[in-house]
Amino acid sequence: MEEEASPWLLFGMSGLVIIFLAAFAVFATRRLTKLPTTKLQGFVELIVSALNGFIGSIIGPGAEKYTSFVGTIFIYVLTMNLLGLVPGLKAPTSGLSITIALALIVFVMYNYYGIREVGALKYLKHLLGEPLWLAPLMLPVHIIGELARPLSLSIRLFGNIFGEETILVILAAMSFAIVRYHGIPVITVPVQFPMMLFAIFTSFVQALVFATLSAIYIAMAVSGHEELEGA
Amino acid sequence: MLYLMALALVVGLGVPIAVLSAAMAQSKAASSALEGIARQPEAAGRIQTAMIIALAFIESLVIYALLMFFLLMGKLPETAEVLSKITGQ
Numbered sequence: 394m395e396e397e398a399s400p401w402l403l404f405g406m407s408g409l410v411i412i413f414l415a416a417f418a419v420f421a422t423r424r425l426t427k428l429p430t431t432k433l434q435g436f437v438e439l440i441v442s443a444l445n446g447f448i449g450s451i452i453g454p455g456a457e458k459y460t461s462f463v464g465t466i467f468i469y470v471l472t473m474n475l476l477g478l479v480p481g482l483k484a485p486t487s488g489l490s491i492t493i494a495l496a497l498i499v500f501v502m503y504n505y506y507g508i509r510e511v512g513a514l515k516y517l518k519h520l521l522g523e524p525l526w527l528a529p530l531m532l533p534v535h536i537i538g539e540l541a542r543p544l545s546l547s548i549r550l551f552g553n554i555f556g557e558e559t560i561l562v563i564l565a566a567m568s569f570a571i572v573r574y575h576g577i578p579v580i581t582v583p584v585q586f587p588m589m590l591f592a593i594f595t596s597f598v599q600a601l602v603f604a605t606l607s608a609i610y611i612a613m614a615v616s617g618h619e620e621l622e623g624a
Numbered sequence: 625m626l627y628l629m630a631l632a633l634v635v636g637l638g639v640p641i642a643v644l645s646a647a648m649a650q651s652k653a654a655s656s657a658l659e660g661i662a663r664q665p666e667a668a669g670r671i672q673t674a675m676i677i678a679l680a681f682i683e684s685l686v687i688y689a690l691l692m693f694f695l696l697m698g699k700l701p702e703t704a705e706v707l708s709k710i711t712g713q
Contacts, residue, residue: 450670545684548684548687548688548691549684549687552684552687552688552690552691553683553684553687556687556690556691559694598676598680599680601676601677601680602677602680602681602684605677
């Protein structure tokens, strides 16, 4: 196989996820009742209340404003990660472009929330640090620390999903190569199956870590950087 | 020649060193989480969530080392080519 996959492949996979999630959301929120009567509404309310509680435990009071953003990030990243396990589809997060885009969105949004809550001047003043005469030292350190956040977010997600997918490919190729070497034409054992179970766990954990970090950054930006709420 | 030898050593040793340090760090995190759960079983849910997140952070550092491994592995030459250069010299 000499041809490379098209650069629009991950874009198409991500579009698939977006269409699927949007259709599911529209379908699940038709004819809502005050007390859930259908199983679908109960299931969706369970997800929303779990996300609300989790994000509230990080941001503290006033977390309802940010639940939609962080909750969407969680569900979107989780679905994209799990897409890699479906035969024939590729996880969009296994490419650096998608994860950098997500990390940049989180970066812009938590700065925007911080400026909206606390005011632009006070928000930028935290970069100078506590004793004001240390400002020429603290300013570059804080700026580099702030810029390291989207970098680490994107590379963490990309590395985990790309590495797990590469391990799956190597395991499958290895089992195929061993069987071919012994001359058995047909039977291949799916050696990568336990790795796929572990990959489900990793997808959940990485989506959780991404959402938790976004919530922590929002919490730190909104509270004026003096204290950290909850977790 | 020295360059290729150094490159091969680094490619081989990079990830294992990262994995060693990560194993020690994760064992510390897990042991203190388990101790916390044993001391106060009602908080087990929150402690478990915090432990999983801490483990994912430490593991992501190993993933950075794995990424460097993939980058450097692309720069290694083929074994057959190196062997033919050595024996052909």
